[in-house]
Amino acid sequence: MEGNIAIGEGAIAAGAKFYAGYPITPSSEIAEHASVSLPKIGGTYIQMEDEIGSIAAVIGASMAGAKAYTATSGPGVSLMNENIGLACMVEAPCVIINVQRVGPSTGLATKPAQGDFLQARWGAHGDHAIIALAPASVQECFDLTVKAFNFAERFRAPVFVLSDGIIGKMHETVFIPDCEEIKIENRKPATCEPREFKSYEYDDDLVPPFAPFGGIRISKANGSGHGLDGYPDNSPENYDLLARRLVDKIENCKEEICLHKAYYCEDAEILIIAYGSSARSGLAAAELARREGLKAGLLQLQTLWPFPGHLVGKYSEKAEKIIVPELSLGQLKSEIEKHVNNIPVIGVNRINGLSLPPGEIIKALCCRGICG
Numbered sequence: 001m002e003g004n005i006a007i008g009e010g011a012i013a014a015g016a017k018f019y020a021g022y023p024i025t026p027s028s029e030i031a032e033h034a035s036v037s038l039p040k041i042g043g044t045y046i047q048m049e050d051e052i053g054s055i056a057a058v059i060g061a062s063m064a065g066a067k068a069y070t071a072t073s074g075p076g077v078s079l080m081n082e083n084i085g086l087a088c089m090v091e092a093p094c095v096i097i098n099v100q101r102v103g104p105s106t107g108l109a110t111k112p113a114q115g116d117f118l119q120a121r122w123g124a125h126g127d128h129a130i131i132a133l134a135p136a137s138v139q140e141c142f143d144l145t146v147k148a149f150n151f152a153e154r155f156r157a158p159v160f161v162l163s164d165g166i167i168g169k170m171h172e173t174v175f176i177p178d179c180e181e182i183k184i185e186n187r188k189p190a191t192c193e194p195r196e197f198k199s200y201e202y203d204d205d206l207v208p209p210f211a212p213f214g215g216i217r218i219s220k221a222n223g224s225g226h227g228l229d230g231y232p233d234n235s236p237e238n239y240d241l242l243a244r245r246l247v248d249k250i251e252n253c254k255e256e257i258c259l260h261k262a263y264y265c266e267d268a269e270i271l272i273i274a275y276g277s278s279a280r281s282g283l284a285a286a287e288l289a290r291r292e293g294l295k296a297g298l299l300q301l302q303t304l305w306p307f308p309g310h311l312v313g314k315y316s317e318k319a320e321k322i323i324v325p326e327l328s329l330g331q332l333k334s335e336i337e338k339h340v341n342n343i344p345v346i347g348v349n350r351i352n353g354l355s356l357p358p359g360e361i362i363k364a365l366c367c368r369g370i371c372g
Contacts, residue, residue, distance in 0.1 A: 117304060200228045323365060
């Protein structure tokens with residue numbers, strides 16, 4: 001199965017019933033899959049006039065109770081960011097799939113990149129939290145898409161699946177479990193009397209129970225500063241509580257949200273940290289280095305945001321050097337450097353639309369006689 005199709009299958013397995021999007025390379029297969037697959041299960045597919053309209057439709061469907069998603073690439077996310085901020089503010093569960101390509105602007109439209117790492121976190125203005133997951137295989141395209149919907153539903157927040165053009169177009173064997181074996185989470189429903197319902201009155205987990213538009217409870221989606229009842233409240237005290245809650249409901253569960261895989265890390269003196277397609281090259285480099293007696297390991301980040309700084313610190317305790325291969329000029333490296341002390345962090349970077357071969361990473365390892 002192709003990676004993009006596995007993402008589409010993961011969305012349906014998670015219970016998605018609504019897709020709105022606009023075609024863009026290298027993500028278009030996800031829209032094509034949704035256009036064929038969703039109507040068969042009673043779902044809805046809409047091709048919108050542009051990307052900002054797409055995410056607006058997704059938010060509307062989400063607030064009406066649907067599990068909703070869209071797919072795009074970096075230029076499309078640039079256009080969506082205003083409404084991604086709205087999704088954060090009104091707490092609309094949704095999934096945004098970004099199959100990264102070379103930028104900025106049109107860049108190399110069909111070539112892979114990883115230059116949207118920081119965009120996913122900081123593209124929407126203001127202080128907010130975001131969840132972003134990154135698959136490194138076609139199997140993970142399916143598995144992490146399911147996980148993305150579960151996180152979106154649980155935390156009532158937009159969640160990114162940050163793929164790239166290599167993973168999206170790759171074909172691999174995928175195991176899809178039976179439906180009853182897939183763990184599915186749904187947003188917490190409001191159960192109070194309709195007249196007692198307040199749109200943003202939250203529980204101990206800081207997440208408000210959900211009432212869909214058109215139901216028996218009057219639900220409000222207010223992008224401005226608002227109180228628990230959803231009506232505008234511009235007082236400094238209220239806004240401070242609101243903004244901090246939107247961040248804390250995710251940050252408080254950071255250790256659970258931060259998914260990863262570790263390869264040969266138990267005794268690693270040289271630690272490779274990567275995500276997506278670059279993690280595949282990193283694993284190959286670590287295995288080649290091990291054959292030559294060099295203690296190299298790979299920390300594959302499956303969750304990019306909230307950034308798993310605690311994992312970086314844990315796995316780098318014994319490391320003498322950290323290597324960060326990525327298809328950007330150092331966006332991931334810049335974040336890793338914030339969480340390590342007195343350890344050299346060396347970037348291995350490509351921005352020309354080509355994948356990173358393991359040999360380039362091995363050169364950075366300075367291995368005994370096997371460089372190059």
